[in-house]
Amino acid sequence: MKKYIILTLFIAVLSTGCKKLINGPDHSTLSTGAIFESARDLDNILYGAYGAIASGHTVAGNWKLFSELLADHVIVNPLITGSTPEDPYDQVYKRALKQAEYADNWRIGYTAIQNANTVIYAIENNLITKEIDPEYSDVTRDKMLGEAYFIRGLCHFELVRFYGKQYQFSTPSTPTSTGIPSPNNSLPNSGVILRTKPSINITKADDIIGQGRATVEETYQLIISDLKKAEDLLPASSLQGLSARRGRATNYAARAILARVYFQQNDFVNAKLEIAKVIGDVPGSITTAYTLVRANAAGATPSLANAQANVIAPFSSTGVITARPTEVIYDLVGSTVVPVNTVLKTKYVQVASTTEAQLAVSATFIADANFNANDTRLTRLITTVASPGGPRYYTRKYDQAAMNVPVIRSVEMILDRAEINAMEASTLPNGSAQHLAALADLVQIRSRVIVNAAAAYPTATTINSTQILAEVRKERIRELAFEGDRFHNLRRLGALGVITNIPNGDRTGAEVLSWNSNKLLFKIPNAEIRSSNNVVQNPD
Template sequence: MKAYRKYISLFFLSLTALSCKKFLDVEPRDSVSDEQTIIDKTSANTALRGVYRKLGSDGYYGALFQTFGYLPGDNVQWTGSQSVIQQFITHKINADNGNLQTVWAAIYATINGANNVIAKVPGLQDATFSATEKNQAVGEAYFIRALSYFDLARTWGNVQITLTPTLNASDKLDVKGSTQAQVYQQVLSDLNAADSLLQPPSQTPNPVRVNQQTAWALKARYYLYQSDWAQAEAYATKVISDTRSYSLLKPYSAFFSPASAIATKESVFELSYSATYLSGHRNYWQPPANGGTRQWAPSDAFITLVNDPKTGGNRNALVAKTSAGLWYGNLYYRSPATDPAYVIRIAELYLIRAEARAQLGKTDLAREDLNSIRDRAGLTPVTELIGKDDLLLAIENERRIEFALEPHRWFDLVRTKRAGAVLNITNPQLYVFPIPANEVTLSNGNLKQNDGY
């Protein structure tokens, strides 16, 4: 019987991996306008795949946007030759930085793809396309649009909101910029729409596809950023409670190693790649000996922390060293470069809930969540009764190591108003990036450059 169960488990694991690959391996017809492609169920699914492709592109979660979350923090040092990267680490970002423009364009391309699905799928007349399937497709597009505007808001603050399809980038030139608060309000509106349309994990169990609990997870993050602790706790709990779909894997490396580890129960939402659809992220981290360029590497301070058994535990799997003694990040290491992009992990939900509970004065429960993360990392639990401030600092430090090579550290320090104390960045104008100079120039005066740039 045990052997039988083992083979059944392996079968479903293989089926999940196959479905991840199948979903994104179908080539979207990006060269054909959406007016022609979204005409029935098949073309709607093709368009939706295209939106996921845009989300996972090298300019967005495939590589460059992720760097915005860790390069300006304290876990990474510049080791390459590209000055556009150095600007983020030194917090001296020029408005004409090429990576700014690339990421900005990639996010708005993702939004436009989502807008096409949202606008056109509900009205399709296709007897094979059920109302439930249409709702699921549109819900996925709403979620992706919400995530896109969330990333725009926390990176740039005041940006343009476009909710209808455009044929080219110039179509939004006459759209006035919105405040960061207005952009965040649009995020919540889109998440509420997604929540009402998406199927639960029992119907959409694959973490490379958005389901209802994916929306709950992003809501938990959204409310954390808004300091709405009660809602952050509530939505994190809704996701954590589904232990059939999500769990903290042991050891820490189990969600990314071995190379066959994809779409694990650690992931609430990840983006998958394949031999015909590669991720560019690994190239920046891996050393030349492994076929990479090592444009950046873990900082000396982080190397010390992650290799200390009392702070890093088994999370030292995040780093490796060459025969020449050079340290490098090893979360993205596969060859060919099929490493997933980890957009939301269940570990984040535990630490969101821990922080929210600490802020609400539920210190015992907050400590339990913190210790769940520490236990998985092979660390001793925090048992002593500590005050709120010390507990929040312990959670901050845990997040620093847990998500060191993912896009969190910089945004965490900004949202908690700790960038000054930790990084000595005391000018709040630097807490958002400059809007790409070209976008300001072409906006007909509708998009204002952020103060200080």
């Protein structure tokens, strides 16, 4: 007896130009036999999920932009045409999230999840077998199942960071012990809708519109479970198995995103375990393939040209042909035909001296980063434009044509590891193992971005154990600028008790909002509220 499935699948435009999947909700019932005839059919649905996370509305665009706009290091440039009160980017910057409903962020995120659910269902219910399709080997099966879990975990995580509350502990976590989760994590409707099944055998409307929002605790439990499954199932290289190509998830990508999840929770014990799986556990070095890009030999002082090449390399890869920059653990791969960086480039890049970008770098960022004048992350990745009202600044991380968009880099793992060690070092005497470990990781980052790092920045002889934590957190500002980290990291620091409010940056006269304010939560799209019986809107 054939089973039937309702599809909400993303168009996968393949290299042949074939539109294999269905765009948007389709409430007709289709036979699974019409969808799954081979492993390649299943792979095409998975490819549609990748297309959804490579969308400018999600991982490759707005999910990076909005985290910066809500924080303090990016401004909407008031001097260019196009910034209107109705512009969603302007509304997000003003933190007017009641007006800034941006439904495609939600819809396409859940589209990727629905595609992933369809793949998981098909595999776990043996809708394709080796007898039906000889290409459907155990290796191919595990790889596709792992990719589906990876995408589902990644999307639920990004959605809860914008639409749900920050995870909290009642008793703080430390580098050596995980705290007791706060009861706030179990408040009703504090997370997002956890969609884990495709719409199969629908007999009544409540089967698809009756699901409400989970708690933050439930949301994170699913995310962690999915990423652990992905870690166990995925191969070490994306160039293995059926349809091997750049841009597909690996077990290292799953581990890195899982480390990011744990770090966002302030679960430092588990974060450090996952970080070690990605970059090793030797401070000041990376013992896996994801070493920081160095045009100069390891341990050698870089020339100016070396340092410039080092900082731009992660943002210069294009298409599947160019080699993956070693420090990029996972990226979204585009081409001149199907670019993935369109939104980031459109919003961030100054096209010419007379055409400035809509999103500019704030003066607050320049002050907070406090770059040495010769740091190539300033001189190569920031453009300064003279203005009667003072200089304006623009990032150059996304100005390469059709560039691949990095999702996570090994430098983030180093910074997380350094912060965990620095937290512990701050309670210990100078020269402790943790103090020296954090210093070694700082040196590893700084030694590749400037000709003489020891002269430019404080060294091991001048950063004591009470100063090391502040130095590591400042280095995070410099290194992960405009990559979608800032707002989420501020909320994490709020939960840790480090800050009370989200800084306003260059905003003048703006309301001061606490780190856990409801006003910083995106509104669930009205279409979801209207069509779902039990979905509760975020409060004002």
